[in-house]
Amino acid sequence: MPATLGNPAFWAFSQVKILVFMLTLVRLTGLLATMPGFGQARVPLQVRVALVVLLSFIIAPLAGTPTVPLETMWDLTAVMVTELAAGILMGLAVSWIVDMVTFAGQLMDTQIGYSFVQVLDPVSARPAAIVGSLLSQLVMVLILVSGLHHQMIRALVESYRILPMGQAISVNPQLVVMQMGQILVRGFQLAFPVLFMLFLIDLVAGISGKFMPQLHLITLTFPLKIAVGMIIVGVILREFSSWIGPLLEAAPREALRLLVSRG
Numbered sequence: 001m002p003a004t005l006g007n008p009a010f011w012a013f014s015q016v017k018i019l020v021f022m023l024t025l026v027r028l029t030g031l032l033a034t035m036p037g038f039g040q041a042r043v044p045l046q047v048r049v050a051l052v053v054l055l056s057f058i059i060a061p062l063a064g065t066p067t068v069p070l071e072t073m074w075d076l077t078a079v080m081v082t083e084l085a086a087g088i089l090m091g092l093a094v095s096w097i098v099d100m101v102t103f104a105g106q107l108m109d110t111q112i113g114y115s116f117v118q119v120l121d122p123v124s125a126r127p128a129a130i131v132g133s134l135l136s137q138l139v140m141v142l143i144l145v146s147g148l149h150h151q152m153i154r155a156l157v158e159s160y161r162i163l164p165m166g167q168a169i170s171v172n173p174q175l176v177v178m179q180m181g182q183i184l185v186r187g188f189q190l191a192f193p194v195l196f197m198l199f200l201i202d203l204v205a206g207i208s209g210k211f212m213p214q215l216h217l218i219t220l221t222f223p224l225k226i227a228v229g230m231i232i233v234g235v236i237l238r239e240f241s242s243w244i245g246p247l248l249e250a251a252p253r254e255a256l257r258l259l260v261s262r263g
Contacts, residue, residue, distance in 0.1 A: 016065060019076075023165055024063045025056040026080050030087020031156055036098045037140050038149065055153065062157050066166035079166045086169055086259055090156060093255035094148065096183055097247050101139050103187035105132025111198045112229035113222060131233055135240075142241060148248050155252035163259045171258065179254070190243070194232050198225050 029052055032038045038048070070076045108114075108131045143149060163169065188195075205221045 017060075019070065020063055020065060020165070021056055021060045023066065023079060023083050024060040025052060027083040027087040027159075027165075028052055028056055028059065028156065030084040030089075031091045031152065032087075034088050034091025034095050035149070035152065036095055036143065059153075059157055063160045064165055067164045068166040070166075082167075082169060083165065086159065086163060087156070089169070089171070089258045090152065090159065090255040093179075093251045093258060094143070094152065096179060097244070097251060098136055098139050100183040100187045101135045101190065101244070102132050103183055104190035105135040107187065107191040108132075108194045108229065108233065111195055112226055112233075114226075138237070138240060139244065142244060142248060146245070146248050148251060151252045152255065155255050159256060159259055162256060169259060175258065179258070186247070190236065193236065194229055197228055197232055201225055201228060 032048065032052060037043070038051070066079060068075070068079065070079060112131070114130045201221060201224060
């Protein structure tokens with residue numbers, strides 16, 4: 001047997017490197033699994049696995065070593081669960097933005113009348129109405145154009161400095177609730193112009209129906225609401241990138257803030 005292979009220090013060194021690579025793989029898997037687009041079923045499984053393994057080879061030398069001794073299988077399992085949770089939390093910081101826009105699109109579709117026409121959203125692989133699917137696709141384009149996927153990889157590397165491998169996560173539940181509440185607040189803010197204008201149309205139609213009962217309000221208001229709704233959606237799309245841009249820029253910071261928050 002060669003002297004190198006017979007040296008116990010060589011095997012101890014190799015064991016540490018393999019362990020670090022495996023734990024890096026777990027945290028990266030959690031991130032990409034929740035990142036919109038990259039962890040979706042429309043991306044072939046072989047591509048996702050290859051991407052995770054390749055990035056793990058690059059990031060592992062920067063990840064450091066576990067801060068706790070891993071003497072038993074239970075210790076290793078606990079650290080792997082922590083690493084997976086850290087990756088998932090970071091990915092949710094971006095996933096929530098897509099959920100917020102999808103929620104706003106569903107509100108618009110319900111008021112315009114497009115909720116009757118369901119299409120398959122390729123991002124979430126679930127039935128979605130027209131405006132919701134359009135906005136979610138536009139967010140995915142902006143994520144790629146803005147380089148947010150690269151920034152999230154950098155944030156993952158930075159996460160090993162603020163949350164070393166093996167350290168327990170102390171999440172502030174209030175912060176998580178606030179982040180989820182932003183989905184409703186921001187989503188309603190985005191959909192408000194459409195909701196307000198279509199509310200005015202319903203109000204005028206209701207008043208007109210009281211004075212002129214012979215009017216077929218459904219026949220008159222349904223195409224009017226579609227026309228007005230699509231005009232306002234067009235205006236929203238024109239300003240959409242400037243509105244969503246600050247949220248995309250803040251996503252890596254919010255992802256790291258989720259990891260270092262304290263209850």
